[in-house]
Amino acid sequence: MNIIDEVLKTAGQLESLTSSSKINFNGIKDHAEAALKNFQAALFPEHVNPENKSINSHLELACENLIYALDRLVHGRDEAEALTAQLLEKLPDIRKVLWTDITAAYQGDPAAKTPDEIILAYPAFIAISAYRIAHELYVMKVPLIPRIITEYAHRLTGIDIHPGATIGEYFFIDHGTGVVIGETSTIGKRVKIYQNVTIGAKSFDVEPDGTLVKGIKRHPDIGDNVVIYAGATILGGETKIGDNCVIGGNVWLTHSVQSGRIIIRNEE
Numbered sequence: 001m002n003i004i005d006e007v008l009k010t011a012g013q014l015e016s017l018t019s020s021s022k023i024n025f026n027g028i029k030d031h032a033e034a035a036l037k038n039f040q041a042a043l044f045p046e047h048v049n050p051e052n053k054s055i056n057s058h059l060e061l062a063c064e065n066l067i068y069a070l071d072r073l074v075h076g077r078d079e080a081e082a083l084t085a086q087l088l089e090k091l092p093d094i095r096k097v098l099w100t101d102i103t104a105a106y107q108g109d110p111a112a113k114t115p116d117e118i119i120l121a122y123p124a125f126i127a128i129s130a131y132r133i134a135h136e137l138y139v140m141k142v143p144l145i146p147r148i149i150t151e152y153a154h155r156l157t158g159i160d161i162h163p164g165a166t167i168g169e170y171f172f173i174d175h176g177t178g179v180v181i182g183e184t185s186t187i188g189k190r191v192k193i194y195q196n197v198t199i200g201a202k203s204f205d206v207e208p209d210g211t212l213v214k215g216i217k218r219h220p221d222i223g224d225n226v227v228i229y230a231g232a233t234i235l236g237g238e239t240k241i242g243d244n245c246v247i248g249g250n251v252w253l254t255h256s257v258q259s260g261r262i263i264i265r266n267e268e
Contacts, residue, residue: 024072028073029069031069032152034061034062035063035069039058039133040133041053042055043091047119066084067084070142073143087140094133097169098129098132100169100171101124103115104190104192109174123157123177126156127154130152130153131153131161131163131165133149134150134163135165137163146163147163159173159176160180161181163183165182165187165219166185167191168189172191172193175194176195180199181219182200182201182218183218185219185221186221187199187226190225191225192227194228197234218237220234221239223244223245223259226241226243226247230250232251236254239253241253241257242256242260242261244259245262245263246263247263251263251264
């Protein structure tokens, strides 16, 4: 066997199977992830700053990486730069909201000794900070990049938050592994979630040809001041959990719950 001939033969077969997309996606994922890390370093320079660079330096690097990633996904560099500028304008507000999330974690976890520990050690900080940045890009209708960012955080933490979800201030995920929050979920202020919680879809509508219907409300609404304990599963676009509810561990819910209730077992 001539290995060179086999390589050429296999390469030809693979080329015939490759996508005919006009976009070259090479490098987009790496640059989007690099942009996230530099934005996180700029937002928390005393904690997430491995090279001890200035905020300005991290922002410049973040913008370079994001523009590179966007350039081929939108209508050229001018639009990529305009979208990046829009995100920059939102960063101070993102930082303020993230501080409420850190405060919620510190106040809600007796094991946390300082807010610094939340930033440096808690997987929720990585996942939520990635989500807060990605959500702004999602709202701006940026293609692909928001999902790359949140899936990068998912890979690091085991926490899966879709960038399309809407999440209020003072959000805390304790422990975190296995948490799933779907695209059309809404979560109010001061909500606390434990590990292995799913806020997901009950079922999927299909078109006559069998393909899934996209762009519809599929995931629950969670009110303010709600606590959801480990292993709970809450499903369905029509499911609403009212303010001040407590959802017990391993509870399975596919119906709405009025405000102020404590649910400790599965209910039909």
